[in-house]
Amino acid sequence: MAVIGIQATKDSNLLPLSKDVNVSQTKPAQKPKKKVSNWILFTLWFNTYRKFFTLVFTLNMVGLTLAASGHFPYAIKYSGAMVVGNLNFAILMRNELFGRLLYLFVNTCFAKWPPLWFRLGCTSVLQQHLGGIHSGCALSGVIWLLFKVVMMFRNLNVNHDAVLVMGVVTNVAVIISILSAFPWVRNTHHNVFEKHHRFAGWIGLVATWTFVILGDTYNPATRTWDLSGADLVRHQDVWFTVGMTVFIALPWAFVREVEIDIELPSPKVAIIRFKRGMQQGLLGRISRTSIMEYHAFGIISEGTYASYHYMVAGVQGDFTRSLVNDPPKTLWTRELKFAGVSNTSTLYTRGIRICTGTGIGAALSTCLQSPHWFLIWIGSDQEKTFGPTISGLIHKHMGPERLILWDSKLRGGRPDTMKILKEAYQTWNAEVVFITSNYIGNTEIMQGCKEAGIPAFGTLWDFVCIFPSNLILTKALIGTHH
Structure with missing residues (x-):
């Protein structure tokens, strides 16, 4: 690992300008701030992310209301599928491989030839729908889970204690994971978010498996257990949970410890160099440990043919400050990178x-x-x-x-x-x-x-x-x- 200190030259030529664009060399005059219309503020606030969240959450709450009032018997009978189906889809939306395949499909099929409005829509949906659907399905899944457990306790006399206990444990674990991802927690207490969202989520996955298996093998009508497994594999919630497990585990299969070089041109920035080139529009996650505190940075590369790619880490928190004060020789990274908005360029x-x-x-x-x-x-x-x-x-x-x-x-x-x-x-x-x-x-x-x-x-x-x-x-x- 090479740590390189760089001093800029006096005659810096880092300021080329397009001949076709006129830019004043003097300090620009400070203009009074122009009042922005409420309509523009609203359209920027109610973006695609919030539109998808609103759509997903509203549809789920309509279904939940119908189920609670006895007008949606399917959801009452298969409430477990409503829970893990939502959670499964929420996790899928954050899966790097799914995202990359989606970007690849859109970039391959719709490059340049469709009308501009359609291509802008593709970028808008690709860029934001993952987060909006992720949040909407996750929150809806928790509410469906609460509904399922409440319904079980209302029929306390026919449900086994083990099923009830695991229902409560699953609720607690999933709710902690969801609450830790709320923006205020994620922004102001990032390490709290990182630990609780991940580890409570993993505990929630184990609890979900236990809850699903116990619930699907116990028959409340006869108060008996069917441990043969023949009936278990016919339940929807089992296969939704299988999918959820695969989507959670898959990104971790690509975690590697890699050698890096760090260039320190100033105390404010660390330039991290990795081997091999990358396509444009990707971001990568890095950490000093294999499972904790992953941080995402944009990737700079000359192309897939290049020998290296780079990340620019500005000093803002403990992790980035440590890159400058105590430069590591290796970092952990997920070799499966995820796509950002630039990937649709x-x-x-x-x-x-x-x-x-x-x-x-x-x-x-x-x-x-x-x-x-x-x-x-x-x-x-x-x-x-x-x-x-x-x-x-x-x-x-x-x-x-x-x-x-x-x-x-x-x-x-x-x-x-x-x-x-x-x-x-x-x-x-x-x-x-x-x-x-x-x-x-x-x-x-x-x-x-x-x-x-x-x-x-x-x-x-x-x-x-x-x-x-x-x-x-x-x-x-x-x-x-x-």
Whole structure:
């Protein structure tokens, strides 16, 4: 493992500009903030993620209401299938292999030729539906589980104590796992989320298996056990639980400890180098241990043929700080990477990739691997902060005709981002804009693009908001509007 300290040169050339896009060299004048209409705030808030969550959760609650009122006998008879069916689908939505296959299908079948509205819809659904359906099915599954156990206790005299006990244990484990994934917990206490969501989830899986087997082998009518197994395999909930187990275990089959090199161009950033190249638009999870505290970062690579790929880790928490203060020689990673919004860049003829700071880690591969994408990178003292590896990749593959790198330290402040973006969008004849930024930057650009009628996909902030006049959101996922 090589730890490399880099000092930027005085005559940094990290600021090429497109000749077709006019960008002022002076500090931009501060404009008063423009009031954004409530309709735009609402359309950005009620995005595809929330639409899918609302649809899934509403359908389940309608079914639950019908079941509770005696008008849905199927759900009463097969309440176990309603529980694990929802949980099974929730887990499937977060399975890396399923996601990659879905992206592969869409990118292969719908690249460039369908109408733009259809391709934008593909990106929107691919980018967000996984999370919305995941959350909707998970929460619905817990409520169905509560309903099932309550119904069992209402018939206490015919149900075996072992089945009742496992119903309660399963409820507790699954509820802890669900609660630990709520945005406030996940954002402010990430390690609590990591431990409880994962380990309580695993305990919940074991408890679910026990609950399903006990419930399906016990006959309340005769108060006898059927241990032959012949009837067990005919139950839906058994096969849903098999699927749930496979979807949980599969990603862990790809966990490996790999050798890495870390470049430390500044105390703010660690550039992690891994062997082998990658396709664009992927993110990877890394950890110092095999099962704990996995953190996701965008992957930079020149292509599948390349010898290396890179991750840009900005120092923000204990894990990233340890990469700088105590650089490891190896890291654990899941070799099956998961796709992000940039992976759908192949659907479009031309596009703009705009990012700020460490967002370059998620943005750069798309522009390195496709000559049809224009990069706008806004940051402070980029070459000194991010080092020659990143700037070298940029200058090796990208000419000034499709590149704006704005150094806010050199130029005395941040640019008029929407002015630059609008001019680049028109000049480049782009079809779409992909955004990777912090909350403030993402919000401003998303609102500006919505007002300007520019199709844009940015970061989804999924925590609670003060709506509609102010948005206070604290967790970055991948989000969209178009």
